Amino acid sequence: MGQSYRYQLGSKTYQFADLAELMAKATPARSGDRLAGVIAESAEQRAVAQLLLAEVPLKTFLNDTLVPYEDDEITRLIIDDHDAEAFSIISHLTVGDFRNWLLTDTVSTEVLKQVSAGITPEMAAAVSKIMRNQDLILVAQKCRVVTSFRNTIGLPKRLSTRLQPNHPTDDVNGIAASMLDGLLYGSGDAVIGINPATDNVAQATRLMNLMDEVISLYEIPTQSCVLTHVTNTLECIENGAPVDLVFQSIGGTEKTNSSFGFNLAILAEAQQAALSLNRGTVGQNVMYFETGQGSSLSANAHHGLDQQTCEARAYAVARKFSPLLVNTVVGFIGPEYLFDGKEIIRAGLEDHFCGKLLGLPMGCDVCYTNHAEADQNDMDNLLTLLGTAGCSFVMGIPGSDDIMLNYQTTSFHDALYARRVLGLGAAPEFEAWLEKMQIMSNAGLAQLTNHLPPAFAGTLSSSAVKHYHG
């Protein structure tokens, strides 16, 4: 194992047994690390740990793996896929120098792209722990990650949305009603993605067919996804279902993923299966991953690490499979991991920064549950900060209320607020569609038309709606 760390502050000696402990104690306070028993015991100890962490050479992270190489396939992935040539540009730096380097004027979008494959998740996590919120925003904004399937996600001055038309019983008309609401508010360019109420191959297939038919009928330049277990999606593909994106929740240790019921080989198989369908028109990024701080601890699979370091390691899993979208579902897990608005906001900015630095198309489910100490104002703050940081996408849901998953995330209105106040547009292909369909008169200014778009006027007067009316 690696070395221990010691710091003399006046008459007081601070000692940290290993790099994992140093990382954990240097982490800004959050309830999940308290739950895991790895949190700093005092504010001073945390500040000292940050000072010591700043002195750690980046090279150390390649030798002192926080989870043993022999025990964990994600550590093996991180080490085996490490790009030494890309790393050579920053290999002489300490964590503290790395922060300065990232903030330097000359470290441009292009330089960050060049270095990305040389940065390990642990390096990204370490530097994020000594960065203030504004640093996380500034550097993330310099990163650019562009991905594509039927449209292009992540271009400068763009903010895409996942339309999330969930329904508690997967009712087809209920889902369609939320889809229509979203489309008419300009949402859905990142993906139209449904969390099914029941994890079931037949149900997933049915929802895939619904979305596929809507996308085809209205010629929407976007993609669909049913957020079911990867093994279900594989079975759907085998049965000939119209799968655009393969979904999976992922964590940062092998044990976490095993508790989710998959491993890297299954993800590789699913990626190949989706690629074989060749359904993308602009590009072939076929994976959609979700993450969130606390999932490893929740599965008792955190190996004594702090939750933010575990989260960053999940991004190694994601980048192996060239995803279209990676979504950190930051406030979903609850107050035992992120207690209040302040902790949720900090975590959202950390996750977005680490993901972008590692080359991922990072979006964020800006959200909270009803048992957390948070409210809409906290979400407004995080949304505005992430929009400023260049976040690739956020969620879109009717009135912020997910009636299936029982939590609050950003609404269609929220996304329009962010686009307007920050001067951001939707994906260019989708923006053109919004204007063609007369949903928006000026998509660049998030200007909705005041009349019902003609293509949908017919839908609303259709026999089905009238029938149900009676």
Next chain:
Amino acid sequence: MVEDAEMLIVDDNPADDSMVIHNPWRQLRQFTAARIGIGRAGVSTPTRETLEFQLAHAQARDAVHTELDIESLKQQLILLQQEFPQINSQPPLVLNSRAIDRVTYLQRPDYGRQLDEAGFASLKPHYTKTPYDLALVIVDGLSATAIHQNAVKFISSLLPLLLKEIPDFSLAPISLVNQGRVAIGDDIGEALNARAVLILIGERPGLSSPDSLGLYLTWSPKRGLTDDKRNCISNVRLAGLSYAAAAHKCFYLLSEARRLQCSGVAIKDRSTEKIIDSSAVQTSFLLDSKVDRKGVDGK
């Protein structure tokens, strides 16, 4: 001030509505409880909808802190035992997790997953060498309201299915758990010696659904199992998945678990495949053939 806020919410005709753009597709609320077609002031949520949302959030926050009404549940379960004399005649067992109160519960899920010492002691007399086929465990979770409204009604839908298909089915005494999480069913199932445990738990309250019941089935329960060993049925409530449908799914999963001697991702829920396959024309209004395609082609 409070009175003013109430007036604003109950008033169907706000004084000046000319700044709000209404959405004609609000009529689609016939299909969903989602907050669709709420209209807009500029691109923002209108005043009334904003304040209604805040009221709903306040109610959900309050629901999290409601306590399980043990006495009332006990009474209802005793009535159920009279209706189904074949099930275990022992009175319901009242148990607590290691989380001593709600504040601890919210911050320490590890405590909520474990039965306290007194609980283990009170289960001892109910241990059998011949395992029970199933232990039912009712847990408050994050919404005691969900338990109060749905737990007993669901059980009375499930029991006839079980007793009809498996005549000699043996049920452990029903447990009622305060401050519990899903995994506490492992401790209980193991202590009782049950082949399978079904946890009925209050899910985290949503704005429009403070009363959602979750069901978790675990085969061969013992402490330390991870979530991939469980099957979940979510959102059982009046406005969600019906008791009959939930009981049907649950019975299917339990039958599969008994057949395969396992639970979790190894079992795929195919309980509704026949229904779905047989109704090929399951289309939505969005795909109605009478859709005016003119706009679609951009002409």
